[in-house]
Amino acid sequence: MNAPMLHIARPITLWALHFIAIYALISGACAPRALFDVEIMRAVSAILTLAFVLVTLAWLIIGLRTLRRLADDAPERPLAVAVAWIAAISLLALLANLWPVAFLSGCTG
Amino acid sequence: MTDTPFRAAPGPEPRRDAYDVAPKGEPEKDFEAIWATPQGLKVLSSVSHRVVGKRFLITGFIFFLIAGVLALLVRLQLIVPENTFLDSETYNQVFTMHGTIMMFLFAIPMLEGFAVYLIPLMIGARDLVFPRLGAFGYYCYLFGGVIVLSSFLFDAAPAGGWFMYVPLSTSQYTEGLSADFWLIGITLAEIASVTAAVEIIAAILCSRAPGMSLAKMPILMWYLLVTAFVIAVGFPPLIIGSILLEAERLLGLPFFDVAAGGDPLLWQHLFWLFGHPEVYIIFLPAAGMVATMLPVFVGKPLFGYGFAVAAVVTMGFLSFGLWAHHMFATGLPIMSLSLFSAASTMVAIPTGVQIFCFIATLTLGRPRLTVPMYFILGFLFIFVLGGLTGVMLAAVPFNFQAHDSYFVVAHLHYVLIGGFVFPMFAALYYWVPHFTGRMMSETLGKWAFWLMFAGFNLAFFMMHLTGLRGMPRRIATYPEGLGWDRLNMLSTIGAFILAAGVAVFIWDFFRHRHAGPEAGRNPWGAATLEWLYQPVTPGYNFRAIPEIRSREPLWDQPELTEGPAADIDGALRSCPDHRRETMGCDPVTGEPIQILRLPHPTWFPLISAFGLAVLFAATLASLYWLSAVGAVIALAGFTGWVWEPSDSAVVRDIGIRDGLELPVNVVDRRSHLHVGTVATILIMFALFASLLFAGLYLWNTQPDFARATERPARIFALLAFGFSVVMFALSWMNGRAAIRRAASAMIVVLNLLLAIIALAMGATLGLALLPVDPWSTAFAAVGWALGAFVAAHLAVVLYWSLFNGVRKITGAQLVGQGLPDLLLGAFGKATATMGVVTAIAFLFAGAPQ
Numbered sequence: 001m002n003a004p005m006l007h008i009a010r011p012i013t014l015w016a017l018h019f020i021a022i023y024a025l026i027s028g029a030c031a032p033r034a035l036f037d038v039e040i041m042r043a044v045s046a047i048l049t050l051a052f053v054l055v056t057l058a059w060l061i062i063g064l065r066t067l068r069r070l071a072d073d074a075p076e077r078p079l080a081v082a083v084a085w086i087a088a089i090s091l092l093a094l095l096a097n098l099w100p101v102a103f104l105s106g107c108t109g
Numbered sequence: 110m111t112d113t114p115f116r117a118a119p120g121p122e123p124r125r126d127a128y129d130v131a132p133k134g135e136p137e138k139d140f141e142a143i144w145a146t147p148q149g150l151k152v153l154s155s156v157s158h159r160v161v162g163k164r165f166l167i168t169g170f171i172f173f174l175i176a177g178v179l180a181l182l183v184r185l186q187l188i189v190p191e192n193t194f195l196d197s198e199t200y201n202q203v204f205t206m207h208g209t210i211m212m213f214l215f216a217i218p219m220l221e222g223f224a225v226y227l228i229p230l231m232i233g234a235r236d237l238v239f240p241r242l243g244a245f246g247y248y249c250y251l252f253g254g255v256i257v258l259s260s261f262l263f264d265a266a267p268a269g270g271w272f273m274y275v276p277l278s279t280s281q282y283t284e285g286l287s288a289d290f291w292l293i294g295i296t297l298a299e300i301a302s303v304t305a306a307v308e309i310i311a312a313i314l315c316s317r318a319p320g321m322s323l324a325k326m327p328i329l330m331w332y333l334l335v336t337a338f339v340i341a342v343g344f345p346p347l348i349i350g351s352i353l354l355e356a357e358r359l360l361g362l363p364f365f366d367v368a369a370g371g372d373p374l375l376w377q378h379l380f381w382l383f384g385h386p387e388v389y390i391i392f393l394p395a396a397g398m399v400a401t402m403l404p405v406f407v408g409k410p411l412f413g414y415g416f417a418v419a420a421v422v423t424m425g426f427l428s429f430g431l432w433a434h435h436m437f438a439t440g441l442p443i444m445s446l447s448l449f450s451a452a453s454t455m456v457a458i459p460t461g462v463q464i465f466c467f468i469a470t471l472t473l474g475r476p477r478l479t480v481p482m483y484f485i486l487g488f489l490f491i492f493v494l495g496g497l498t499g500v501m502l503a504a505v506p507f508n509f510q511a512h513d514s515y516f517v518v519a520h521l522h523y524v525l526i527g528g529f530v531f532p533m534f535a536a537l538y539y540w541v542p543h544f545t546g547r548m549m550s551e552t553l554g555k556w557a558f559w560l561m562f563a564g565f566n567l568a569f570f571m572m573h574l575t576g577l578r579g580m581p582r583r584i585a586t587y588p589e590g591l592g593w594d595r596l597n598m599l600s601t602i603g604a605f606i607l608a609a610g611v612a613v614f615i616w617d618f619f620r621h622r623h624a625g626p627e628a629g630r631n632p633w634g635a636a637t638l639e640w641l642y643q644p645v646t647p648g649y650n651f652r653a654i655p656e657i658r659s660r661e662p663l664w665d666q667p668e669l670t671e672g673p674a675a676d677i678d679g680a681l682r683s684c685p686d687h688r689r690e691t692m693g694c695d696p697v698t699g700e701p702i703q704i705l706r707l708p709h710p711t712w713f714p715l716i717s718a719f720g721l722a723v724l725f726a727a728t729l730a731s732l733y734w735l736s737a738v739g740a741v742i743a744l745a746g747f748t749g750w751v752w753e754p755s756d757s758a759v760v761r762d763i764g765i766r767d768g769l770e771l772p773v774n775v776v777d778r779r780s781h782l783h784v785g786t787v788a789t790i791l792i793m794f795a796l797f798a799s800l801l802f803a804g805l806y807l808w809n810t811q812p813d814f815a816r817a818t819e820r821p822a823r824i825f826a827l828l829a830f831g832f833s834v835v836m837f838a839l840s841w842m843n844g845r846a847a848i849r850r851a852a853s854a855m856i857v858v859l860n861l862l863l864a865i866i867a868l869a870m871g872a873t874l875g876l877a878l879l880p881v882d883p884w885s886t887a888f889a890a891v892g893w894a895l896g897a898f899v900a901a902h903l904a905v906v907l908y909w910s911l912f913n914g915v916r917k918i919t920g921a922q923l924v925g926q927g928l929p930d931l932l933l934g935a936f937g938k939a940t941a942t943m944g945v946v947t948a949i950a951f952l953f954a955g956a957p958q
Contacts, residue, residue, distance in 0.1 A: 003697075004324075004697055005323070005696075005697060008418070008422055009422070012422060012423050012426040012427075013426070015426060015427075016426055016429065016430075019429075019430045019448075019452065022448060023445070023448060026442065026444050026445050026448060027445070027809055028809070030442035030444055030445065031442075031809045031810050032809070032810055032811070033808070033809045033810070033812040035809075075322070075324055075325075076324065077415070078324050078414040078415040078418065079323060079324045079415060079418065080415070081413075081414075081415025081416060081418075081419070082415040082416070082418035082419040082422070083419075084419075085415065085416060085419035085420075085462070086419045086422055086423055089419065089423045089458055089459055089462075090423070092455065092458065093423075093427065093452070093455050096451040096452060096454070096455045097430075097448065097451065097452070099447070099451055100444050100447030100448045100450075100451060101444065101448075104443060104444050104447060106444075107442040107443065107444050108442065108443050108444075
C-alpha cells in the first residue's frame with residue numbers, strides 16, 4: 001500500500017505494538033514465572049512509552065502541518081483529517097496504556 | 110477529474126493467437142443473458158453477489174426469529190418467581206442457543222449479507238471479485254447453522270452458555286454431544302466469516318469504479334473494510350480455541366486440564382480475544398449503514414468524513430485491547446485489569462467522535478422523518494445509553510459489583526440491539542425497495558418502530574434495576590420477595606411488545622411484495638451509486654461503469670441522473686469476449702489497472718461446502734470413514750474450482766479515456782488475487798499467533814509443567830529451520846519468475862522443488878516432535894498443535910505446487926499467465942516464516958527429561 005493507507009495505519013499500529021509490549025511486560029512480571037522484577041518492568045515500559053509517544057507526536061505534528069497546507073476543498077483533505085485525528089487518538093491511547101504501570105505500586109494494586 | 114495522475118499498469122504485450130481467446134466465453138449469449146441468474150434448481154449454482162447477499166439476509170433473519178422465540182421462552186420462564194414452565198436443563202439450552210444463534214448465525218451473517226449485496230453496487234462493480242467464495246461461504250454458514258440447530262432434534266442442544274467456558278464444556282462435565290454440536294457447527298459457520306473478510310477486503314480495494322479513490326469511497330466502505338480486517342484477526346483465536354477444545358474432548362489432549370498444566374483461563378483468553386472484537390464486528394457495519402442513510406434524510410453530506418474514518422479505524426484497533434474486561438473477576442493481576450480498564454475507557458473517545466459526526470450531520474438540515482430515520486434516532490438514543498453503561502462497566506470496582514448480574518445483560522442488549530438491530534431495521538426499510546422494487550408502508554413502519562422502541566426499553570431498562578438489586582444472570586428461576594418480581598414481569602411484557610414490533614415488520618414485508626407502491630428511480634434521493642438504476646437493478650449492476658468524480662456521485666454528477674442509467678458513458682460497455690467482467694483498480698488511487706474476469710454460475714462452491722459439511726458432521730458422529738469421504742469431496746470441489754484456463758496476458762480497450770487498453774487479470778501485486786491472498790495470509794498469521802499465544806501463556810503461567818515437558822529433537826528442529834529458509838527463498842523465486850514471465854519449464858522446476866522442500870520440512874518437524882508425548886502436559890499438546898498447524902499449511906503448499914506444475918504441463922497456464930505462481934510464492938513465504946518460528950520454538954521449548 002502506498003502513502004495514504006500507511007499514514008492512516010501507522011500510529012494506531014504503533015499503539016497496538018505498545019499495548020502488546022505493555023501486556024507482555026506486565027505478564028512477565030506478574031505471572032507465576034516472574035521473569036523480571038516489577039521495577040524493571042516499570043522502567044522498560046517508561047522507556048518504550050517515551051519512544052512511542054515521541055514518534056506518534058512527530059506524526060501528529062506532520063499530520064497537522066499537512067492539514068494546514070491543504071485548501072478546504074482539496075480532495076486529499078478528508079484523509080488528511082483522518083491521519084491527524086488517528087495520530088491524536090493514538091497518542092492518548094499510548095498514555096492510557098502506561099497509566100496502570102505508572103500509578104499502581106505493584107501487580108496486586 | 111481524478112485527484113492523482115493516471116499511471117498505467119505495466120501490461121503484457123498484446124498477443125493475438127494462443128492467448129487472444131476468452132476461455133469459458135459464451136458467444137451465443139448477449140450481455141444481459143451472460144449476467145442472468147440461472148432458473149429452477151440451477152439457481153443453487155448462482156454466484157451473483159445479489160443472489161448470495163439476499164440468501165445471507167433471509168437466512169440470517171430466519172435465525173433471528175428463531176433466536177427471538179427462544180428469548181421469549183426465557184422471558185416467559187422468568188415472568189413470575191418459582192416458575193416451572195421450563196426445567197433448568199431446558200432453560201440452560203434455551204438461553205445458550207439464544208446467545209449462540211444471535212451472535213454467530215444472525216448478527217454476523219446479516220452484516221455479511223448487506224456487505225455482499227451492497228459493496229459492488231456502491232463502488233461501481235458488476236459483482237464481487239471472488240463470487241464463488243461468497244457462495245461457498247454462504248453454504249458453509251447454512252450447513253453449520255443446520256448442524257447447530259439440529260442439536261435440538263437429538264436432545265443435545267448446547268447448554269453451557271454461548272461462551273462455552275471450560276471446564277464446564279469439557280467431556281468430564283458435559284457428556285454427550287451437546288458441546289460438540291456447538292464447537293463443530295459454529296466452526297463450520299465461521300468459515301463464512303473469514304471468507305467474507307477476504308472477499309470484502311479484496312473487493313473494496315481492487316474493484317472500485319474508475320476515479321473512486323479512497324477519499325471518494327462511500328463511508329460505508331470504510332466501515333466494512335475495517336470490519337473485514339477485524340474479522341480477519343478476531344475470528345482466528347476462537348477458531349483455534351474451538352479446535353483445541355474439540356481436540357481435548359475427542360482425543361483427550363489436556364489443553365485446559367489443570368492436572369496436566371492446562372488452564373481454563375486460556376479458553377477465556379482465546380474466546381474473548383474474539384468475543385470483544387466481535388461486538389465491533391457487529392456494530393461497525395451497522396454504524397456505517399447509519400452514516401450512509403443519515404445524510405440522505407438530512408439532505409447534506411456526512412459531517413466530518415475524515416473524523417468518521419479516524420473513528421472507525423481507531424475503534425477497529427482498540428477493540429482488540431479490551432478482551433480481558435470480560436475477565437475482571439477471574440483473578441488476573443490488578444495491573445493487567447487496569448491496563449484493560451484503561452483501553453476500555455479509551456475506546457469511548459473514537460466512539461464519541463463518531464456519534465458527534467452523526468449528531469452534527471443532523472444539525473446540518475431539517476431531517477425527513479421517514480421510517481429508516483425513526484430507527485436511526487432510536488439507535489442513537491439506545492446505543493448512547495448502552496455506551497454509557499459500558500464506561501461504567503469498564504471501571505474495575507463497579508465491574509466487580511455488577512459482575513454476572515442482570516445489569517450486564519441490560520448493558521449488552523442496549524449495545525447490541527441499539528448498535529445493531531435498530532440500524533439493521535433502518536437498513537432493511539431503506540434497502541428493501543432495492544431488493545423488491547416496492548416501498549414498504551410508512552404507517553406500518555412507524556408502528557413497528559414504536560412497538561420495538563417502547564418494548565425494548567421496557568424490557569431491558571428494567572434489567573439495569575434487577576441487576577443492581579442483585580439478580581444474577583442465567584438463573585432458571587428465583588424466589589419471590591427479593592424485589593425482582595415486578596421488574597421481571599415488566600421485562601417480559603416489554604419483550605412481547607418488542608416481538609409484536611418485529612411481527613408488524615414481517616407482516617408489512619409480505620404485504621408490500623404485492624401491495625406496496627412501486628419504487629421509482631432513487632426513491633430516497635440518495636447520493637450513492639446503488640440507486641443509479643430504477644429498482645430492481647439489472648443483474649449486471651452497471652451496463653457501463655461510470656467514472657467517479659465525487660463522493661456523492663448522484664448529487665454531484667448530473668450526467669449520471671439526467672438520462673436512462675443504461676445509456677451512461679463508462680468503461681466496459683462492449684463485451685467482446687462474452688464473459689462476466691468488471692473493472693479492477695489500484696487499491697489506493699482507484700485508477701483502473703486491469704479488467705477482472707469473473708466466474709459464471711458453477712456448482713463447485715456448493716460441492717466443496719457440502720464436502721466440508723459431511724467432514725464436520727461425520728466427525729461429530731464419530732464416523733471417521735465418512736469424514737474421509739467428505740474431505741475427498743471437498744478437495745475434488747476445490748480442485749475443480751481452481752482448474753480452469755488462465756485469462757491473463759490479454760489486453761482490451763476498456764472504452765474510456767480515448768481507447769485506454771488494459772490487461773485482463775494482471776500479473777501484479779496490486780491484483781485482486783494477490784490482495785486476497787495477502788488477506789488470507791493475515792488470517793493464517795492470526796491463527797498461528799493464537800497458537801503461539803497459547804504456548805507462551807502456558808509457559809508463563811505454568812512454569813513447572815513447561816519444565817516437565819520433553820524437549821523436541823534439536824537436530825531435526827535445526828533441519829526444519831534450514832528447510833524453512835530454503836522454502837522461503839524458493840517461494841520468493843516462484844513469485845519473481847511469475848512477474849518476470851519466466852519460461853514455463855523453469856517455473857515447473859521451481860514448483861517441483863517447492864513441493865519437495867515442503868515434504869522435507871514436514872518430515873523434519875514431525876521427527877522433531879516424536880520424543881514429545883502430547884498427552885503428557887498441556888504445553889506439549891500445544892507444541893503438537895503448532896506442528897500440526899504448520900504441517901497443514903505445508904500440505905497446501907505441496908498440493909498447490911504440484912497443481913501449478915501440472916497446469917503448466919497440460920497447457921492450462923501459458924507463459925506470462927503467472928498469477929497462480931505469484932500467489933503460491935506469497936503463500937509459500939508465509940508458510941516458511943511460520944516454519945522458521947516453529948523451528949525456533951522447538952529448539953528452545955521444554956527440557957531434557
